[in-house]
Amino acid sequence: MLASKLMAARALVLLGCGWIARRHAAAARRLGIPLLAASRDLARARAFAREFGAADAFGAYEDAVRDPRAAGAIVCTPHDRHLRDALTALEAGLHVLVEKPIAPRLAEVDRMVGVADAAGRILMVAENFRFMPAFRHVHRLIASGRLGELRELHLVARGYRRPGGWRLDVGASGGGVLIDAGIHHVHNLRWWGGEPRRVFALAPPRTVALGGEDAVDLLAELPGGVVGFLSNSLGARGLPRVQWSTVTGTAGTSLADNRGRWVLLRGERGTRLSLFFRDTRGHLALLRAFDEAMRTGRAPEADGAAGRRDLAVVLAAYRSLAERRPVDVEC
Structure with missing residues (x-):
């Protein structure tokens, strides 16, 4: 646990611990990318963290995205929460990989893209x-x-x-x-x-x-x-x-x-x-691309604009x- 507390800020916060989060967690483990697990159900987050070797578990998304070990967040919540949860991560200074669809409404996408651009953060859609x-x-x-x-x-x-x-x-x-x-x-x-x-x-x-x-x-x-x-x-x-x-x-x-x-x-x-x-299924390459975009600042292929067009x-x-x-x- 001491090593996890001293971890450099490279971890990805999983917002939501459902089925698709398991795919991302498995890919992160294979790539050696540290994880922080977050769910509105703390017991579920802890069980998920134990299963996938996440460094920590949280019962509130707001706490998870403000952890100093975090560099990015993967939004794995229901569609109507994508904007809210992406903004929570962006406003905490994190890069964001959001599950498809990027949001259910174009106005929500525009707001998400605008906040990411203003913050100088990567916004990518998890289009595997x-x-x-x-x-x-x-x-x-x-x-x-x-x-x-x-x-x-x-x-x-x-x-x-x-x-x-x-x-x-x-x-x-x-x-x-x-x-x-x-x-x-x-x-x-x-x-x-x-x-x-x-x-x-x-x-x-x-x-x-x-x-x-x-x-x-x-x-x-x-x-x-x-x-x-x-x-x-x-x-x-x-x-x-x-x-x-x-x-x-x-x-x-x-x-x-x-x-x-x-x-x-x-x-x-x-x-x-x-x-x-x-x-x-492309999950390793997807997460590798997001990790590279975070490190280099270069826009990924499946960016917010692409998600909007979809x-x-x-x-x-x-x-x-x-x-x-x-x-x-x-x-």
Whole structure:
């Protein structure tokens, strides 16, 4: 414990000790980054700290972010708390890695980004899809021209699952499947295909209790006439968790496993299968990027502006659902 009290200010404070916090804690332990665990339930924070070897545990976020050992915070709380908890960390002088979505409203994102900029602190979104080796490989295929001129992107993640807890409250979640897991695929749609100009979204009848929609089908108009399609569902009974992404160009198609294990390329130059075995979900690379951004002060790839653009697409889709018409995406 003495060593933990004398630790240089490099530790990351985990705000929230739920499921996603466990992913970040496991990555931090592998990278040798010290942790401080914080929960509004002190007993839960202590149990989490014991399990993951955190240097200390706190029952109040305000106390944790003011610990002299802390350099940054990872916000792992429900969506409606992201702004409040990110500001708590930023106002204490910490850099912030906030879980996706960055916030449920654009005005909240703007405030968060403004405070981070004024404080000279890093604000990054925990968009692990950006750092998955398989998805970075797809991006390289597109950027290198191996697929030719882009034509279509199809991103499909469908299965059956019953969420619980705060996700059943639309006030806490800000929506349903699209603003939660679906925003990962929105990010890839933007990253691979460019910024959507207009979206049209439909949702089937609900089969799973959720604060918002349990499934959504989204059609997006991308730059250059490219068409994007996203299908995301937690209410597809009878299906395994089928998750795949295809990017089709004039010279070929890439088919990626959304769990990050392989990418198949077929085109004018034949067929090639690329396999990925390390950090397939990108959590190590994500945390490494955040740690480097804190040390160097350089803006990370998945910064607050990128998180805002992801959210803008989601909110345009929700408006399309409500109004049953195509909607332009707010810049």
